[in-house]
Amino acid sequence: MTANNNVSQGSSLKEKLIAQKSLIALAVMIVVVSLLNPNFFTTGNILNILRQTAINAIIAVGMTMVILTAGIDLSVGSVLALCGAVGASLIAQGMPVVVAVGGALLLGAALGAVSGMIIAKGKVQAFIATLVAMTMYRGLTLVYTDGRPISTGFTEVADAFAWLGTGYLLGIPVPVWIMSLVFGLAWYLLNHTRLGRYIYALGGNESATKLSGINVDRVKVTVYGIAGFLSALSGLIVTSRLSSAQPTAGAGYELDAIAAVVLGGTSLLGGKGTIMGTLIGALIIGFLNNALNLLDVSSYYQMIAKATVILLAVLVDTKSK
Amino acid sequence: MSEPLLRLDGIEKSFPGVKALDGVTLNVHAGKVMALVGENGAGKSTLMKVLTGIYKRDAGALTYLGGKVEFKGPAESQKAGISIIHQELNLLPELSIAENIFLGREKIGPLGNIRWKDMYAEAGELLDKLGVKHSPRTRLGTLGIGEQQMVEIAKALSFESRVIIMDEPTDALTATETKALFNVINELRDTGHGIVYISHRLKEIFEICDDVTVLRDGKFIGEKAVADMDEDRLIEMMVGRRLEEQFPRVDVEPGKISLEIKDLHAPRVDGVSLSVHEGEILGVSGLMGSGRTELMKAVYGALPVESGTISIFGETKRIRSPKDALNAGIVYISEDRKADGLVLGLSVKQNMTLSALQAFCAKLGHVVRTQERRAVDGFIDAFNIKTPTRNQTVGNLSGGNQQKVSIAKGLMNRPKVLILDEPTRGVDVGAKKEIYQLINEFKEKGMSIILVSSEMPEILGMSDRIAVMHEGRICGEFPAEEADQEKLMACSVGKVREETTA
Numbered sequence: 001m002t003a004n005n006n007v008s009q010g011s012s013l014k015e016k017l018i019a020q021k022s023l024i025a026l027a028v029m030i031v032v033v034s035l036l037n038p039n040f041f042t043t044g045n046i047l048n049i050l051r052q053t054a055i056n057a058i059i060a061v062g063m064t065m066v067i068l069t070a071g072i073d074l075s076v077g078s079v080l081a082l083c084g085a086v087g088a089s090l091i092a093q094g095m096p097v098v099v100a101v102g103g104a105l106l107l108g109a110a111l112g113a114v115s116g117m118i119i120a121k122g123k124v125q126a127f128i129a130t131l132v133a134m135t136m137y138r139g140l141t142l143v144y145t146d147g148r149p150i151s152t153g154f155t156e157v158a159d160a161f162a163w164l165g166t167g168y169l170l171g172i173p174v175p176v177w178i179m180s181l182v183f184g185l186a187w188y189l190l191n192h193t194r195l196g197r198y199i200y201a202l203g204g205n206e207s208a209t210k211l212s213g214i215n216v217d218r219v220k221v222t223v224y225g226i227a228g229f230l231s232a233l234s235g236l237i238v239t240s241r242l243s244s245a246q247p248t249a250g251a252g253y254e255l256d257a258i259a260a261v262v263l264g265g266t267s268l269l270g271g272k273g274t275i276m277g278t279l280i281g282a283l284i285i286g287f288l289n290n291a292l293n294l295l296d297v298s299s300y301y302q303m304i305a306k307a308t309v310i311l312l313a314v315l316v317d318t319k320s321k
Numbered sequence: 322m323s324e325p326l327l328r329l330d331g332i333e334k335s336f337p338g339v340k341a342l343d344g345v346t347l348n349v350h351a352g353k354v355m356a357l358v359g360e361n362g363a364g365k366s367t368l369m370k371v372l373t374g375i376y377k378r379d380a381g382a383l384t385y386l387g388g389k390v391e392f393k394g395p396a397e398s399q400k401a402g403i404s405i406i407h408q409e410l411n412l413l414p415e416l417s418i419a420e421n422i423f424l425g426r427e428k429i430g431p432l433g434n435i436r437w438k439d440m441y442a443e444a445g446e447l448l449d450k451l452g453v454k455h456s457p458r459t460r461l462g463t464l465g466i467g468e469q470q471m472v473e474i475a476k477a478l479s480f481e482s483r484v485i486i487m488d489e490p491t492d493a494l495t496a497t498e499t500k501a502l503f504n505v506i507n508e509l510r511d512t513g514h515g516i517v518y519i520s521h522r523l524k525e526i527f528e529i530c531d532d533v534t535v536l537r538d539g540k541f542i543g544e545k546a547v548a549d550m551d552e553d554r555l556i557e558m559m560v561g562r563r564l565e566e567q568f569p570r571v572d573v574e575p576g577k578i579s580l581e582i583k584d585l586h587a588p589r590v591d592g593v594s595l596s597v598h599e600g601e602i603l604g605v606s607g608l609m610g611s612g613r614t615e616l617m618k619a620v621y622g623a624l625p626v627e628s629g630t631i632s633i634f635g636e637t638k639r640i641r642s643p644k645d646a647l648n649a650g651i652v653y654i655s656e657d658r659k660a661d662g663l664v665l666g667l668s669v670k671q672n673m674t675l676s677a678l679q680a681f682c683a684k685l686g687h688v689v690r691t692q693e694r695r696a697v698d699g700f701i702d703a704f705n706i707k708t709p710t711r712n713q714t715v716g717n718l719s720g721g722n723q724q725k726v727s728i729a730k731g732l733m734n735r736p737k738v739l740i741l742d743e744p745t746r747g748v749d750v751g752a753k754k755e756i757y758q759l760i761n762e763f764k765e766k767g768m769s770i771i772l773v774s775s776e777m778p779e780i781l782g783m784s785d786r787i788a789v790m791h792e793g794r795i796c797g798e799f800p801a802e803e804a805d806q807e808k809l810m811a812c813s814v815g816k817v818r819e820e821t822t823a
Contacts, residue, residue: 194678194686197678201671201675204667212730215644
């Protein structure tokens with residue numbers, strides 16, 4: 001799938017190698033940590049890692065699309081919190097799960113689309129527009145929750161909602177299924193649809209894309225809308241897992257998502273990158289977090305270790321280009 | 322003949338799969354201008370990169386000022402006195418002229434302070450020498466392209482360069498600026514500099530160069546004195562075959578009026594009325610800044626129309642975006658391939674179908690790849706586009722092939738009116754002729770073509786009718802038989818104002 005993907009981007013052997021390089025890094029890490037700690041490579045732990053990774057990975061899918069258009073979205077964490085809180089309060093009010101989930105997802109898409117509008121129509125730089133959105137939505141979350149967690153309650157509806165974050169299907173956690181579905185759809189969208197083609201074109205050369213008769217504003221709004229939608233989806237999973245929405249949820253998640261995208265070989269300049277690269281990037285971060293825990297590295301040192309690994313990966317990546 | 326200042330001998334350079342340079346020799350003599358010509362992909366740029374040390378050569382020798390030399394990068398070769406003036410200028414528009422000239426080599430006092438006085442004085446001297454009438458304190462961005470190029474030359478002189486290499490220096494220059502540049506080149510020659518002049522414009526080579534070195538497919542074809550050559554022989558050496566008649570005119574009975582513009586006002590367009598028939602080529606001539614490109618972009622919906630009407634086969638169309646224009650059957654191929662034409666990082670296929678992608682889509686925007694491939698391969702074949710596969714990144718193709726991809730992209734929309742803005746800029750001789758043939762084929766099929774060009778022979782050779790623009794207006798319109806270079810030139814500088822109705 002990855003190979004086909006690369007060919008379709010008209011890219012060379014080099015990019016194929018880069019994509020595989022992060023895969024190799026991931027494999028090496030798994031082997032090394034497995035040797036150091038026998039508890040690492042067990043079905044239970046792997047599934048645990050995948051479930052934890054799902055949150056970041058789903059956000060990173062939206063972030064990939066945004067970055068492919070040469071944009072950035074800093075508001076994902078705040079959107080996650082606000083939509084999680086709205087979802088939780090809808091559940092707590094006894095709304096059916098479908099309504100609560102649908103409402104939160106629509107809200108996420110709308111919040112993202114607003115950023116997209118400000119960027120496309122207002123000609124504001126994506127960094128600034130989404131920085132504003134990040135602050136604004138976090139503020140709205142604090143106002144909405146009054147700064148306190150919102151519990152989903154102990155009703156039947158709440159139990160049903162909890163399935164989203166804690167349930168299993170055929171022995172695999174539900175968030176992992178959702179993540180797989182999101183990646184599958186995103187891969188299809190980027191490689192087999194008109195919108196996908198426009199996303200790459202827009203990031204590669206906005207002026208030429210506009211002159212080709214493409215409504216680039218609409219592409220931008222759509223892409224930020226998708227990013228908002230996926231942030232909301234992650235927010236629902238987090239809320240469901242904890243049976244409550246935290247007003248500070250998702251803080252700093254934008255950086256993990258950006259790191260996953262960059263680790264996956266996507267260029268921050270836009271126009272170049274693959275969704276499967278992002279999956280590998282997110283897995284590297286997920287496995288690394290888990291490994292550092294299992295190896296008993298103090299949480300203070302964990303951040304330093306994480307930063308070092310990301311820096312090394314990106315350095316190797318730029319060297320080979 | 323004296324020893325050359327700079328000699329590249331038997332240079333070889335391979336990239337995976339291609340031998341880019343195969344035994345190339347180049348001699349640069351003091352007080353002479355050496356033309357370096359060849360089609361795109363012939364190896365000119367690669368040779369320059371080998372010279373300055375950007376690429377490591379596989380074989381061959383560099384002799385400079387009588388000794389063997391080796392440069393590790395452009396900084397080193399420049400320090401040694403070999404300057405390259407690239408097509409895209411390497412200047413900072415927000416800094417002053419003097420700051421640009423001495424960038425990275427500012428004159429420093431004992432306390433690390435910049436000695437502005439000295440810098441301005443020295444820069445002023447250089448500018449005087451080149452006949453640039455600007456203060457060295459002027460912000461570079463306020464200068465025209467031609468003057469900016471002079472600043473690049475001033476910078477080269479400030480290094481006390483012995484060899485100055487100019488890569489397509491006149492591409493963006495007006496006729497007057499070109500003349501000024503030639504004066505400077507003559508002066509540099511008289512002061513004993515060695516000059517390498519890389520250009521596609523054969524006329525200029527006969528005007529300014531003493532010798533010419535021809536490359537083809539990475540091979541050294543020959544070095545000749547310009548005086549012993551004529552244009553046909555030079556072209557023959559470059560393309561390896563004789564090109565008959567450069568502009569293969571075809572006669573087509575013009576049909577109905579397809580596009581009609583009435584009293585169009587837009588930024589830098591001041592009340593233009595024009596019409597084109599089916600099966601007709603309308604040439605639009607005019608100097609840079611005459612509003613040609615703005616007019617075309619307004620018709621295409623890429624610039625806002627302030628007033629006036631645009632109609633297609635008598636039906637008035639509202640055109641507010643390129644999408645509207647495409648729907649109305651108007652296609653515009655930009656003069657600036659890199660910035661406005663192609664997405665260089667995407668493949669040939671993805672570029673070609675970008676603007677007509679809808680036609681290849683099933684439900685929910687699913688791109689039907691078999692259809693897409695068939696269409697793309699059809700154009701690669703019909704246009705003789707030299708690319709290893711349809712998945713090749715477009716940025717890796719030569720200028721001529723990029724231009725063909727760009728035209729193919731427009732034609733995917735099946736236009737009624739095709740607007741070509743400088744379709745042969747930066748395109749080599751062989752590919753040029755192929756593009757002219759394609760344009761004629763479109764004409765035979767009944768398409769209306771508007772050909773915007775700065776190259777007089779191209780306009781005169783291809784068009785059925787020629788309109789000349791000056792300061793945002795049409796200031797003359799001629800049937801091709803009645804037009805000649807002098808008439809067009811006089812018109813484009815605003816000397817004549819004869820309004821003829823089509």
